[in-house]
Amino acid sequence: MINIDKLSEGVDYELIPSPENEQAWNIRFKTGPYVETVVQFGAISINGPDEAINFNFTIIESPDDNLTPDNPMFQQVCGLVLHDVIEMAISKDELIMKDKNE
Numbered sequence: 001m002i003n004i005d006k007l008s009e010g011v012d013y014e015l016i017p018s019p020e021n022e023q024a025w026n027i028r029f030k031t032g033p034y035v036e037t038v039v040q041f042g043a044i045s046i047n048g049p050d051e052a053i054n055f056n057f058t059i060i061e062s063p064d065d066n067l068t069p070d071n072p073m074f075q076q077v078c079g080l081v082l083h084d085v086i087e088m089a090i091s092k093d094e095l096i097m098k099d100k101n102e
Helices: 072-090
Strands: 013-017 025-027 040-046 050-061
Touching: 013 072, 025 072, 040 072, 050 072
Parallel strands: none
Antiparallel strands: 013 025, 025 040, 040 050
């Protein structure tokens, strides 16, 4: 089954190194309503029996001065990107998960 809502690295977004933190990556949107917006994800956790992903993020830069992390549509798009990033990391055996008590 093809997921038409799926966002893809290199097409819809790109990972770019964070200039402030050599171990962090930013996400730059290349398509959609948030083109040229750059975000950085913070804490990511998987909670509950449904394994819901909870996350926070910071807007690093955006051509839209009114865009905030509280925007529900923007949160949804960021969630789709995060889902794709996690899927790719799992498929490449690059995902590192830690217990939040560590």
